[in-house]
Amino acid sequence: MPELGEVEYYRKVWDVGLGQKILSVALHDQKRIFRGLDTQQLTRKLTGAKLLHSEARGKQMIFHFSNNAWLGIHLGMTGHLMTKKAPYSPEKHDHLVLNQKNQVLIFRDPRMFGRVRFDLSKTVPKWWSTLPPSLLSKDFTLKAMSAFLKRRGRAPIKAVILMQQAFPGVGNWIADEILWQAKIHPKTLAGKLSDQNHKALFKTIRQIATQIMKTVGKDFSDPPKTWFFHYRWKKKGNCPRCHTILQHATIGGRTTCWCPKCQ
DNA sequence: GGAGTTGTTTAGGA
C-alpha cells in the first residue's frame, strides 16, 4: 500500500511515543526485514533511548532517538506502523516492537518486502542525507526532471515515473493518477514526450503531491472525488472525465490503468 | 487451486 501520503501518515502514527523512552525491544531477528543488520546492537542501543523526532521522504522514514540512534524504515508493499496499548504480545507479522510505558510502537509487514535500517551517529546517516530531492522541494525542477526523462528515454513513461531516484514516493496508483491528469499515455516512451508533455507532467506531479499530503498524508482521507484514484481499480471502470471504458495492461511490470481517449 | 498484488533489487541481455 504505502506510497507518498501513506508513508507520511504512518510516520505520524508513532508520534504518540515522542519524548518517551523505549523500555524494551522485541523483534523477529531472522526475518528478511532486517537483512544485513546487527539486530543485537539495535536492541541494545534502542533500549533506554528516547524517541526524539521523525521524518518521511518519499517512501522512506527515519526515526531519531537519543543515544545517537537512527532507525530507518521502508514499508515495502504491505508494511505499516501501528501502536497498541501496553502491555502487548507481538503477533506473527510484528517484526519490530518498541515497548514504551503506556503504548508499544509496532512495525508490521506480512509480506516482508519492507526494510529496517539502523545507524549510530551524531548526525543524520548518509543514506538519508543523500536521498533524492522530494517532489515538493525546490530542487525538484522541470529541468532536472526533463534530463532524467531523456536519460531513460527508451522506457515507457509509466516505468520511468516509478523510479525512486527521480520521483521519490511515486507508487503504482500515483503514477497512474499523474499520467491520467497530465493526459499522457502510459506506454509512451519517455524520450518521445514533447516539451508540452514535460511541462504538464511537472505541473501535475506538484499538484498531486501537494494534494496527497493534504488528504492521505494528513489523516488517511481519500484524495478528491474527481481523481482517477476512485475508478482505476473498478472492473469496467469509466473515465471520470469522458466516461470511456478504462483499459488495463501490464506496463513496466506493473498493473496499469488508463483512459484510451484522454491519454 | 491459481492468479494477482499500491515495492525494490538483481541478473542478464540489448
Added chain:
DNA sequence: TTCCTAAACAACTC
C-alpha cells in the same frame, strides 16, 4: 558502458 526487463522475494486475498 548504460540502460531496460523479468524474475525473485513472501504471504495474503479474491
